Amino acid sequence: GDSVTQMEGPVTLSEEAFLTINCTYTATGYPSLFWYVQYPGEGLQLLLKATKADDKGSNKGFEATYRKETTSFHLEKGSVQVSDSAVYFCALSGNQGGKLIFGQGTELSVKP
Amino acid sequence: DARVTQTPRHKVTEMGQEVTMRCQPILGHNTVFWYRQTMMQGLELLAYFRNRAPLDDSGMPKDRFSAEMPDATLATLKIQPSEPRDSAVYFCASGLGGAVETQYFGPGTRLLVL
Numbered sequence: 711g712d713s714v715t716q717m718e719g720p721v722t723l724s725e726e727a728f729l730t731i732n733c734t735y736t737a738t739g740y741p742s743l744f745w746y747v748q749y750p751g752e753g754l755q756l757l758l759k760a761t762k763a764d765d766k767g768s769n770k771g772f773e774a775t776y777r778k779e780t781t782s783f784h785l786e787k788g789s790v791q792v793s794d795s796a797v798y799f800c801a802l803s804g805n806q807g808g809k810l811i812f813g814q815g816t817e818l819s820v821k822p
Numbered sequence: 823d824a825r826v827t828q829t830p831r832h833k834v835t836e837m838g839q840e841v842t843m844r845c846q847p848i849l850g851h852n853t854v855f856w857y858r859q860t861m862m863q864g865l866e867l868l869a870y871f872r873n874r875a876p877l878d879d880s881g882m883p884k885d886r887f888s889a890e891m892p893d894a895t896l897a898t899l900k901i902q903p904s905e906p907r908d909s910a911v912y913f914c915a916s917g918l919g920g921a922v923e924t925q926y927f928g929p930g931t932r933l934l935v936l
Contacts (some may be wrong), residue, residue, distance in 0.1 A: 754927045
């Protein structure tokens with residue numbers, strides 16, 4: 711079945727460091743890909759998405775490119791801030807009636 | 823600013839008691855999802871509805887859990903009887919449906935079963 715694998719956390723970075731969180735997927739057909747973010751004590755929020763190969767999703771300085779050849783959707787940000795500390799979830803939506811398949815989440819901690 | 827609302831936000835109960843969690847999806851959204859989040863299992867989909875009809879509840883323990891949508895503005899998740907292993911954060915999410923599903927999550931109900 712469809713699945714999503716993320717790099718394990720926690721990831722600890724200093725402010726202004728470069729961020730990469732790896733995400734790879736297994737799916738039949740042509741899924742849409744998402745990154746959600748969960749701040750402490752809150753529900754998940756959509757961060758960005760891409761619906762077809764080579765699309766780049768971007769929001770709040772974060773970017774991810776849908777790479778079909780490597781089945782990846784890695785999240786990047788050039789300069790992280792303390793306020794980016796959260797758990798990041800990669801997810802896919804395949805041919806399952808809108809159901810999302812989530813990765814296990816990666817905790818990011820940014821230190822001043 | 824339209825949001826998914828969930829009640830209660832926190833619930834502490836004793837093993838064997840019934841627990842009812844409620845969710846109000848964003849007005850106009852026709853798809854509702856219930857998730858459970860724990861440290862050990864991460865985020866698990868329990869059930870979801872479209873136009874109030876259950877589409878998939880395969881992630882839900884059938885013997886004690888039930889999910890319903892009495893109307894388009896209310897979704898409920900019940901646990902009867904509750905057990906300590908049900909302690910988790912339960913999230914509701916809603917969406918507009920369609921091929922590319924963006925889900926909007928509520929703040930969650932944090933459940934502790936003693």
